[in-house]
Every structure is written in structure tokens, then in C-alpha cells.
Amino acid sequence: MPKKSESRYIKNIKSAAKKLKSERGITQTQALDKISQDHGFENWRAFGAHIVDSEQANKPLPVPQLSLEFVNDPDVEFDESDFDDLEEDENREISTQAKEIVLSNLRALAKAGVEFSIFEPTATGLKKSILDATQPVRTHFELEGFHNYEFQGQGPDHKVMKVAYFANNDDFKKTTMSLYRPNTKKGDPRMWFRGLGEFVTAGDQIAIVIVDGSACLINLSVHDLKKDLDDHTSRLCELINQYNKKENEVFDELLEKLKELAKSPLENLRKGDTGVGFTVETRLGIEANSSKAPDYHGIEIKSGRSQTRTTLFAQVPDWTLSSCKKSAEILDKYGYARDDDFKLYCTVSTTRENTQGLRFIYDQSNDQVIEVHSSGEDVAVWTGKQLRERLKEKHSETVWIQAESVEINGVEHFQLLTAIHTKAPILSQLMPLIHAGIITMDHLIKRSGKTGRVSEKGPLFKINKKDLDLLFPEPVSYSLK
DNA sequence: GGTACCTGGAC
DNA sequence: TGTCCAGGTAC
Numbered sequence: 001m002p003k004k005s006e007s008r009y010i011k012n013i014k015s016a017a018k019k020l021k022s023e024r025g026i027t028q029t030q031a032l033d034k035i036s037q038d039h040g041f042e043n044w045r046a047f048g049a050h051i052v053d054s055e056q057a058n059k060p061l062p063v064p065q066l067s068l069e070f071v072n073d074p075d076v077e078f079d080e081s082d083f084d085d086l087e088e089d090e091n092r093e094i095s096t097q098a099k100e101i102v103l104s105n106l107r108a109l110a111k112a113g114v115e116f117s118i119f120e121p122t123a124t125g126l127k128k129s130i131l132d133a134t135q136p137v138r139t140h141f142e143l144e145g146f147h148n149y150e151f152q153g154q155g156p157d158h159k160v161m162k163v164a165y166f167a168n169n170d171d172f173k174k175t176t177m178s179l180y181r182p183n184t185k186k187g188d189p190r191m192w193f194r195g196l197g198e199f200v201t202a203g204d205q206i207a208i209v210i211v212d213g214s215a216c217l218i219n220l221s222v223h224d225l226k227k228d229l230d231d232h233t234s235r236l237c238e239l240i241n242q243y244n245k246k247e248n249e250v251f252d253e254l255l256e257k258l259k260e261l262a263k264s265p266l267e268n269l270r271k272g273d274t275g276v277g278f279t280v281e282t283r284l285g286i287e288a289n290s291s292k293a294p295d296y297h298g299i300e301i302k303s304g305r306s307q308t309r310t311t312l313f314a315q316v317p318d319w320t321l322s323s324c325k326k327s328a329e330i331l332d333k334y335g336y337a338r339d340d341d342f343k344l345y346c347t348v349s350t351t352r353e354n355t356q357g358l359r360f361i362y363d364q365s366n367d368q369v370i371e372v373h374s375s376g377e378d379v380a381v382w383t384g385k386q387l388r389e390r391l392k393e394k395h396s397e398t399v400w401i402q403a404e405s406v407e408i409n410g411v412e413h414f415q416l417l418t419a420i421h422t423k424a425p426i427l428s429q430l431m432p433l434i435h436a437g438i439i440t441m442d443h444l445i446k447r448s449g450k451t452g453r454v455s456e457k458g459p460l461f462k463i464n465k466k467d468l469d470l471l472f473p474e475p476v477s478y479s480l481k
Numbered sequence: 482g483g484t485a486c487c488t489g490g491a492c
Numbered sequence: 493t494g495t496c497c498a499g500g501t502a503c
Contacts, residue, residue: 161502176502194503273490273498281488289487289501304489308493314486327484338496345496355495444497456484457498 010051063102063205066092066120067132073184076128085123092203098221102205105218108225109207112240115143116207118220123202131196133179133189137208144210147179154187156180157320163293164215166199169223169234173199177215193217211243212250212298213396242297250297251421254399255478257284258419262480265406265413276403276414277303293393300398304465305405305414312439312461313394315387317371317380324380327456331445334358334373340449347462351437358443362435369434371441387434387461388427395472398422400465401480416480420465422472429471438470439463 017031024031029044036047068089070076078086094102109116117140125131133141133149141147152158164177176194181187193199193215200206204221216239218225228236261283268275269282278288280303286295294300302310316327324330334356335344348371350360357374367384400420406413433439444458468475 270488270499272488272500274488274500276490277488278500287501291487291502302489309490311487311489316485343496347494347496349494352494440494442496446497454483457486457488457500460489 010048063106063118063120064134064136066122067134068122068124069132069188070128070130070182070190071124073182073188075182075184076130082124082127085127089122089124089202094203101222101224102220105207105220105223105225108229109209109218109220112225112229112244114209114240114243115140116209117141119206119208121196121200121202121204121206126197126200126202129192129196131191131193133191137191138189140208141179141210146210146213146215149179149181149189152179152181152189154181155183161291162214163289163291164193164217166193166195167209167216167218167236167239169228169231169236172216172235172239209239209243211239213293251299251397251399254284254296254299254301255419255421258399258401258416259480262416265408265415267408268412268414275412276305276405277301279303279414280401280403280416294395294397296399298397300395301401302398303401303403303414305403308466309462309464310400312463313390314458314460315382315390316456316459317382318386321368321381321383323378327445328447328454330379330443331447331454333377334379335445335447342447342449344443344445347440347442348459349437349440350435360434360441362431364431364435367431369431384431388430391425391430391471392427395425396423398472400468400475419478419480420468421476421478422468424473425471426473433463433467433470434461438467 013032013035017028017035020026020031020034021028032044036042036044039047041047041050066089068086071078071086117137119131119134119137121131138149141149147160152160159178159180162177162179164175166173166175173195178192179189181189199217200219204219207218207220209216209218218236223236225236228234229240231237261280266279266283268279270278281288281295281301284296284301286301304310319325324333331342331344335342336356344356346354346356346358348354348358348360350362353359353374358371358379361370361372363370369382369384369387371379371381373379400422401416402418403414403416406415430439440462442458442460442462444460445454445456447454463471
């Protein structure tokens with residue numbers, strides 16, 4: 001039994017036993033056992049242990065208070081049933097048993113040596129699809145270099161979307177996470193995970209672990225991590241191992257897989273220009289996507305049929321700063337009729353005007369790239385800040401794969417040749433490289449003559465592969481054969 | 482359904 | 493080199 005930190009309840013029982021001892025002329029132990037039996041326990045040993053256990057469980061869990069800050073924001077509207085949910089949220093109590101499970105899982109996570117943060121979904125939040133990004137969550141995101149709300153503007157234009165996962169023992173469900181600050185008031189940071197309601201119940205304690213740049217959610221109220229993390233076949237165990245991997249191990253693993261794929265030509269899995277990227281990524285087990293995040297456990301993969309120019313990323317202008325307010329407007333003003341369609345496909349650079357009369361001007365004092373027309377009109381504006389963010393987000397680590405296109409029995413195949421590994425782009429060089437015309441931008445806007453629909457596949461910011469060393473420190477080249 | 486991204490080209 | 497272009501997905 002605890003001596004020093006004995007609770008008031010235990011002290012009371014002991015003094016009651018002392019009194020009983022002198023009244024009945026029995027020993028202290030006999031008195032304690034008698035009292036224990038009155039409480040339905042066999043003896044003091046059992047009763048005492050029960051008291052300690054339940055007192056332990058009644059201590060607050062080392063998890064953040066549930067947060068319902070967002071209900072005070074004017075953009076969140078309430079009807080009567082919402083107030084019922086709110087009342088439920090505010091009065092919810094976590095059972096002793098549930099607390100024990102969570103506590104044991106918290107210990108297991110700490111033992112595994114991962115950084116994590118916790119949130120508690122509320123009935124109100126689940127209904128409205130809103131979670132407050134509380135301070136502990138924000139601190140965690142910042143520590144992991146995952147996201148910094150401090151530098152994020154308010155409103156939907158600044159919303160950030162990321163890939164996230166609902167992690168279970170047997171499978172990971174891929175989902176989308178949004179991080180944003182509403183326009184209301186100070187714009188208290190919020191987040192949401194698409195489909196969260198199917199993964200959690202209000203009142204659960206959910207851990208966020210950042211693995212390879214993605215948030216992975218583990219429901220601490222339903223798992224037994226102590227067991228799961230010892231089971232090497234469990235996906236949760238795999239997740240923790242992945243977290244603890246050193247950066248180079250992930251790259252080494254990728255390189256080994258690429259060498260394996262380079263042993264024989266790969267059959268093109270999709271017709272057209274984009275076949276090589278689709279084929280390589282598919283063979284690596286990556287699904288086709290339009291995510292801004294890197295592809296392979298935090299490493300971006302670029303494949304090419306030995307072409308010279310490569311796309312860094314796609315990014316539309318800042319429409320709020322631009323004269324034109326959408327791609328269709330740029331198309332209408334500066335496009336051309338070709339075949340049945342109306343198109344604007346062209347490269348824009350600072351070095352010279354293109355055939356559509358478009359060029360870039362670098363405004364150094366404002367840290368902006370401005371697209372202008374020969375008529376003197378401004379067309380569009382990109383801020384250096386946004387372009388650097390995109391570059392950093394997309395290319396913190398990249399493998400540039402060179403493949404040779406070979407025809408086998410009339411079908412295109414790809415023979416992987418070399419891989420160039422780059423890390424940590426020199427962000428400060430992005431704007432100077434645009435200024436120098438080394439990085440250019442392609443418009444890819446088209447209005448179909450048949451459907452009248454406008455499609456925008458860009459704008460693509462591109463660089464010649466031979467100039468990669470101007471943007472990345474020490475690119476390292478590997479032969480895959 | 483429109484927009485913004487992804488994956489990449491040829492001549 | 494510049495001019496112009498391709499098949500896809502997420503929301």
C-alpha cells in the first residue's frame with residue numbers, strides 16, 4: 001500500500017480500523033479486513049488494491065482538454081439538435097476502463113519514441129466537420145515541420161490539404177486532411193479529416209503521428225498498442241517502424257526497389273506522354289493521384305523518357321493580385337484558335353516575349369513574378385512566398401528517374417537507367433532562377449470546341465534537368481543497372 | 482462541372 | 493531553343 005501519498009480515503013479507512021481495533025480488541029489487520037468485507041471484498045489486500053487502481057484511473061489523463069472553441073465562431077450555425085449535441089459533449093465522462101486503455105496506449109506510444117499529439121472528437125465537431133487545432137496539436141505540427149498555422153492566412157484561399165491515414169491494425173485508410181484558419185475573428189486554427197466520423201466516436205482519444213509528411217490517426221480508445229506494437233505483422237507496428245526509420249533508409253529502400261525494376265524493361269501501363277510516370281509509380285505501389293504531397297514516403301518521384309525539361313510543380317497565379325481572375329479570362333484575352341479549339345499553350349519566361357506576346361517580369365522589390373502582355377496589360381501575378389512554399393512542399397526530397405523508351409513487340413516499354421537524388425531545394429534561388437529565365441512557366445489552357453469547357457492543366461513551372469544543380473545542393477546520381 | 486493539381490510529352 | 497501539347501484525379 002502507498003504510504004507517503006496515501007489518499008484521504010485510505011487514511012479515513014485506516015483511522016476507522018484503528019477505532020474498530022480498540023473497540024473490539026482485534027488486530028489492525030483484522031479490523032481492516034472486516035471493513036473490506038463490509039465493502040464486498042475478501043480482505044484489505046484486495047480492497048486496498050482496488051482503491052489504488054480506481055484512484056489512479058480517476059486522475060486526469062495526460063491528454064488535452066476537449067476543445068469546442070469553434071462553436072463560438074459566427075460561421076458555425078446552430079439549430080436545436082446541435083445544442084443537444086453540445087450538451088452531450090460538455091457532459092461526457094470517460095469511463096475508468098476507457099481511461100485505462102488510453103493511458104496504456106499513451107505509454108506504448110511514448111515507449112516507441114514517437115512525437116504525437118492528441119485530440120478528442122466531439123459530437124458537435126463530427127456533425128459540423130470541424131476540429132479545433134489546439135495548441136498541443138499546433139506545437140506538434142510545428143515540431144515535425146508538418147504545418148505552421150502561424151504563417152497561414154485566413155480564409156479558404158489559404159486552406160492546405162494533405163494526405164492522411166486512419167491507421168488500424170490490418171489496414172490503413174487513406175483520406176484527406178485540411179488545415180485552415182476561418183475568416184471569422186482571429187481565425188483560430190482548425191483541421192478536418194475526411195470521413196473521420198467512420199473512424200471515431202465522440203469522446204475517443206485520437207493520436208496524430210506524422211509519418212513521412214502525412215498525419216496518421218490512431219484511435220487510442222480502441223487499440224491495444226502494447227500488444228499491437230509487439231506484433232511485427234501489425235500495420236501499426238509497421239507505422240512506428242516507418243516513423244523511426246532514418247531518411248536515408250527510406251531512400252535506400254526506394255533505390256533497391258528501383259534497381260529491381262531496372263532489371264528488365266517495364267511495360268507501359270498507360271498510353272501517352274504520362275505513361276512513364278504512371279508505370280514507375282504503379283510498379284512501386286503508388287496510386288495515381290493529384291496530391292501536392294510527395295509520392296513515396298515523403299520522397300517525390302519524377303520519371304522521364306530522357307527529356308531535357310522537367311516540371312517542378314503546377315501553380316495557378318494569385319488571383320487576388322492578378323488582373324485576370326481566372327484561367328478562362330487569360331485564355332479569352334491571349335489565346336488562339338487552333339483546330340476546333342481555343343487554346344493557350346505556350347512557354348512564358350523573363351528572357352523574351354513569346355508568340356502570344358506574353359512574358360514574365362520579375363519584381364524584386366515586391367518578391368513577385370508578373371506576367372505581362374505586349375499591349376502593356378498585366379496578366380497575372382505569382383508571389384515568391386507561394387512559389388517557394390510549393391517548391392519546398394513538393395521537393396524536400398526527390399528522385400529524378402531517367403528511363404529509355406524501348407519497343408517490344410509493338411508495345412512501349414521503359415528501361416530505367418539512372419536516378420538523381422536531390423534534397424532541400426535552395427528556396428532563396430527560386431526567384432533568381434525565374435528572373436534568369438532558367439525556370440519558365442507553361443500555360444496549358446484550352447476551351448474545347450465541342451463541349452465549350454475550359455481545362456487548365458497548369459501553369460507548369462519547369463526547369464532544364466541540367467540546371468537542377470542550381471536549385472538543389474549536390475544532386476547525387478545513381479546508376480540503376 | 483469547373484478548377485487546380487498530378488503525371489508527363491514532340492518537333 | 494521555343495512552340496505547343498498529352499492523359500489523368502480530387503474536390
